[in-house]
Amino acid sequence: MSVSRKLPSVAIIGAGIGGLTLYSALRQNKGFKKVKVFDQAAAFSPTSGAGFGLSPNGQMCLKSIGINCQEILHPFHSMVRLDKRGNVKVSSNVFENIMSKYGFGISGCLRADLIQTLSEKAGDDLKYSHKLINIEDDTRSVKVSFENGYKDHFDVVIGSDGINSTVAEKLNIDKSPPVYSNANIFYGVIPDPDHIGFCNPVLKDSNHKVIQGTGTGEFIMFNCGPKDRQVLVWANTYVSNCAPNRNEEWARVGETNADLSNVLKRYPSEHPIHEVALLTDPERLLHFGLHYRKHKYTWSNNSRVTLMGDACHATLPYVGQGANQDIEDAIVLAKSLESLPHDQAFKNFYQERYKRTKRIVQMAGALDKLYHSNNVFTRGALDLLLTSVAKGGFVFKQLEKEIVEECPVDYKLFQTEK
Numbered sequence: 086m087s088v089s090r091k092l093p094s095v096a097i098i099g100a101g102i103g104g105l106t107l108y109s110a111l112r113q114n115k116g117f118k119k120v121k122v123f124d125q126a127a128a129f130s131p132t133s134g135a136g137f138g139l140s141p142n143g144q145m146c147l148k149s150i151g152i153n154c155q156e157i158l159h160p161f162h163s164m165v166r167l168d169k170r171g172n173v174k175v176s177s178n179v180f181e182n183i184m185s186k187y188g189f190g191i192s193g194c195l196r197a198d199l200i201q202t203l204s205e206k207a208g209d210d211l212k213y214s215h216k217l218i219n220i221e222d223d224t225r226s227v228k229v230s231f232e233n234g235y236k237d238h239f240d241v242v243i244g245s246d247g248i249n250s251t252v253a254e255k256l257n258i259d260k261s262p263p264v265y266s267n268a269n270i271f272y273g274v275i276p277d278p279d280h281i282g283f284c285n286p287v288l289k290d291s292n293h294k295v296i297q298g299t300g301t302g303e304f305i306m307f308n309c310g311p312k313d314r315q316v317l318v319w320a321n322t323y324v325s326n327c328a329p330n331r332n333e334e335w336a337r338v339g340e341t342n343a344d345l346s347n348v349l350k351r352y353p354s355e356h357p358i359h360e361v362a363l364l365t366d367p368e369r370l371l372h373f374g375l376h377y378r379k380h381k382y383t384w385s386n387n388s389r390v391t392l393m394g395d396a397c398h399a400t401l402p403y404v405g406q407g408a409n410q411d412i413e414d415a416i417v418l419a420k421s422l423e424s425l426p427h428d429q430a431f432k433n434f435y436q437e438r439y440k441r442t443k444r445i446v447q448m449a450g451a452l453d454k455l456y457h458s459n460n461v462f463t464r465g466a467l468d469l470l471l472t473s474v475a476k477g478g479f480v481f482k483q484l485e486k487e488i489v490e491e492c493p494v495d496y497k498l499f500q501t502e503k
């Protein structure tokens with residue numbers, strides 16, 4: 086359909102899930118001659134971060150650009166809701182139902198595994214130790230400058246540099262910083278859970294399950310990773326009026342932590358959180374403040390630069406969509422750049438993505454309020470809501486519709502394959 090228009094050269098700032106997915110998506114079209122990804126990190130780190138749920142929309146988007154990540158996934162079958170004491174209250178096979186309905190389920194994925202799969206595709210086009218410090222748009226091209234002295238020119242620049250985006254700061258649009266949600270999170274990784282003789286019955290039987298409870302904030306636990314390198318990931322959020330004082334968002338705790346003891350004190354002794362906390366090596370325990378970004382009225386400033394992912398719509402984690410929405414962004418942005426001149430491509434990208442990402446950020450914001458409320462009635466309502474979700478009730482169905490059916494890649498595309 087396209088008249089052979091010269092496709093732009095592209096600098097992607099940030100080799101997170103968003104930036105790297107965009108790289109692979111652009112590479113589907115040979116017309117993109119020069120595409121480079123720059124990241125400030127010194128190198129790929131297999132122990133950075135923890136895991137997340139890769140939902141059907143994320144899996145479909147990756148598959149649509151030829152990335153099959155089944156080997157690095159731990160598929161979820163059921164959802165378990167714990168009561169206050171940490172005993173199983175509801176358990177149902179909601180995730181198997183999604184799988185049979187759409188052909189894609191939800192799986193636990195280590196962030197580092199997905200980053201590695203994606204970065205292998207980028208090869209030498211991925212440059213570590215490149216921290217962006219400036220962007221100058223002279224209307225004919227954009228000059229990017231890095232802390233190490235390297236400079237280059239590109240037709241367009243994509244800011245996929247995360248919640249504290251340097252690119253966002255350089256654009257002359259709303260410069261508001263990330264908003265602190267008055268909650269912090271502990272995030273732990275325990276390797277090889279199948280070979281740990283857990284005491285708690287919930288922990289003895291955690292394969293293929295998302296286990297969730299509420300007590301002091303949200304407690305959640307699931308396995309991630311391929312069979313031979315499985316890990317158990319757990320997290321707990323709690324109310325605070327100040328984020329842990331660290332300059333690295335995904336910082337390791339690395340020492341015994343008074344905040345953790347405070348959180349644990351609020352759970353009865355039979356709750357599984359005690360055992361997972363005890364079994365987590367401090368090197369694999371993360372502790373940080375939970376921030377989000379207010380939606381800006383635009384993600385570009387009529388220049389050759391746009392934002393994507395957490396740089397423009399960072400969400401709180403409660404809907405499990407941060408990485409998945411980022412992957413969707415990459416697919417839509419690549420399609421737009423392929424079919425439209427850059428200014429129209431950026432407008433189109435914004436129009437297609439704004440409402441969807443805003444709904445998700447708002448949903449996560451609403452859950453944040455419920456999880457961290459002190460009001461007994463609100464907590465009762467939350468318990469009813471989450472119990473219904475765990476049973477696959479109405480709210481779950483609505484959520485499933487939002488996540489799967491509003492995805493920019495249509496699940497029906499793959500249904501004839503089998």
Ligand SMILES: Cc1cc2nc3c(=O)[nH]c(=O)nc-3n(C[C@H](O)[C@H](O)[C@H](O)COP(=O)(O)OP(=O)(O)OC[C@H]3O[C@@H](n4cnc5c(N)ncnc54)[C@H](O)[C@@H]3O)c2cc1C
Nearest residue numbers: 099101103125134135136137217246247251394395407408
């Ligand atoms: C180290 C790390 C670990 C994470 N672990 C998890 C996890 O376990 N579970 C989970 O749910 N979410 C995790 N996240 C968050 C999750 O990946 C994101 O919320 C989501 O995928 C959106 O990603 P993004 O690509 O927009 O931004 P991010 O994933 O935040 O990636 C942004 C990238 O940009 C780079 N960058 C930032 N500033 C500059 C600059 N000036 N110049 C060059 N590069 C720059 C950063 O080094 C980073 O690699 C993690 C994020 C990071 C950075």
Ligand SMILES: *[C@@H]1O[C@H](CO)[C@@H](O)[C@H](O)[C@H]1NC(C)=O
Nearest residue numbers: 220221222255256257386388
């Ligand atoms: C948009 O931001 C770029 C990058 O900082 C800058 O060079 C350019 O002058 C800005 N354009 C407008 C119209 O503000």
Ligand SMILES: *[C@@H]1O[C@H](CO)[C@@H](O)[C@H](O)[C@H]1NC(C)=O
Nearest residue numbers: 249262263328331332333334
């Ligand atoms: C991001 O910004 C927030 C708030 O300004 C800060 O608390 C956090 O440490 C920053 N994260 C990184 C990775 O710089």
